[in-house]
Amino acid sequence: MVARTSFETRPCPIARSLDEVGEWWSILLLRDAFQGLTRFDQFQKSLDIAPNILTRRLNSLVERGLFEKRAYCERPLRHEYVLTAKGRDFRPVLLTLLAWGNRHLAPEGPSLVVVDTADGRWADPVLVDKETGRQLDSGGFALATGPRASDRMRQRYRFSSEGPGLPLVENGGQEEVRSR
Amino acid sequence: MVARTSFETRPCPIARSLDEVGEWWSILLLRDAFQGLTRFDQFQKSLDIAPNILTRRLNSLVERGLFEKRAYCERPLRHEYVLTAKGRDFRPVLLTLLAWGNRHLAPEGPSLVVVDTADGRWADPVLVDKETGRQLDSGGFALATGPRASDRMRQRYRFSSEGPGLPLVENGGQEEVRSR
DNA sequence: CATAGTGACTTGCATTATGCAACTAACTCG
DNA sequence: CGAGTTAGTTGCATAATGCAAGTCACTATG
Incomplete structure (x- = not known):
């Protein structure tokens, strides 16, 4: 079986995000939805995408909860694809x-x-911390593994945090292990 | 010819970004580079990726200027892959x-x-405007086509700006045209 | 010396993903 | 009725991804 590798079972949030939107076309569909497009033919014209691919992508985004499929016409039954809150958060x-x-x-x-x-x-x-307004690239911020990180992930990052505001635990040096 | 559609010739910056990093695995490679990984076997172990795909991806990221390939050993010649400024800006x-x-x-x-x-x-x-610190989702901000937008793009967005601080031009309603 | 191990790939092959183009169904309109 | 529109579906071809074995250039060990 050589299906494309799924990142879904990995704990890393970036990997999980890519599992949801990492297929070719998906992010551009989200872009177009933010521009107000909702209908099949609108997306198709905007992106010049093959209809079979568009169908599949729209259905995938609906299944994953980023789009909601709504009937805008009953005879014939016609649907539009509307961003959900999850989609809007993108x-x-x-x-x-x-x-x-x-x-x-x-x-x-x-x-x-x-x-x-x-x-x-x-x-x-620019990206800032919501509470303090400090820029995240200004120093003083780092990535840390959270409470649900895998052991392998913990070995991969210098810091570990068991909860917001709890003291950071500093891990040993970086070892080359798999990010699962 | 049914190569995957390239977004490179489109003016939209999002589409162009995806053309550079939108292939499966590319963004995860960038993630791992931010964690300090630099070597072929490190990336391979971290991602559990096939070596032929890894080779291709690393070379692509080097060609596009997100990674720089540096020799870390001469006998045998060995390379590491280091983020460039362009890569770090990601x-x-x-x-x-x-x-x-x-x-x-x-x-x-x-x-x-x-x-x-x-x-x-x-x-x-959270995303804010660098100068004012205001959140970009707080209202008062919109997307506008810039000076190098295509005509079709202009029809797709409500506002048009010919330069920073210049008065916004409000376009007509949205028409369903291709985003080229 | 020979062998084993390591790292960085390359190669051949198989399955999946993407794209093209034609088609279908259900409507509306003249 | 035929033409046009919309939302797909279908069949086929090429590209992309993945598996597994292999190759090369070293180093280390017995």
Whole structure:
């Protein structure tokens, strides 16, 4: 069996996210849903995607809870695909992809920007800690394994935290083990 | 010719980002590089990935400028794969994927968290405008096409901005056209 | 010396994923 | 009725991914 490897059974949240949206086309479908597209033909025209692939992707996103399938017409039965709360929570990922793409992949200048609607300024998206407002890349932050990390994961990261605000445990050096 | 559709020629920064890192395994390789892995066997063990795929992915990431291939040994010639500045700039995408995954895909609790190393608190990553500190999901921000957007893109977004701070132009309603 | 082990791949083959193009069904409209 | 639209389905071909074995260039050990 050589199906594409599933990351679902891994504890890493990044791997699990990719298991849900990592297939070719999925993230672009989410992008288009954020633009207000809901119908099969809208997505198809926007992306120039094969209908069999589009069907499969839409169904997958519905199954995984990012889209909700709603009837907008009964005769014939017609559905639209609407973002769920889970799907809407994906927006920061899209915005960071957008910022990265603008910075590194748009030598001719940006084609899509985040703007402040009041004064037309272009926003520069950065990640901060919600409570303190401190930038996550400013030093003082690190990744740490949480309470449900696997042993192998614990060996992979320098810090371990058993709960918010609890003292960090510092692990030994990094060993080359599998991230399961 | 039925090669996987390339998004490279599209102006959308999200699509272009996906063209660079959207292949299966690529983002997880970046994750592992952020954890300090650099060598072929480290990546292979961590991900349990086939060596032919790993070779191809590493070479692709090198070609696209996210990794740099450095010799760490001459006899035999051995290389390590090190994040470039472009690769390091991908970190916010990883962190937003992590946050989304923790929120929606970790019913058993988090296995990986961002922590404040000073007091062990768990950070809650949010996206803000760098200059004002305002959250991008708080209202008052929108996506707008930039100076290098295609005409079709302009029809797809409500706002258009020809430069930072310039007045926003409001487009007509959304038409279902192709995002090219 | 020969052998075993390690690391970085390469190769051949099999299954799955993606894409193309034609088709189908259920409608509406002239 | 035929044409057009929408939401798919189907059959087939090529690309992508994965498995497993192999190769090469070393080092270490007996």
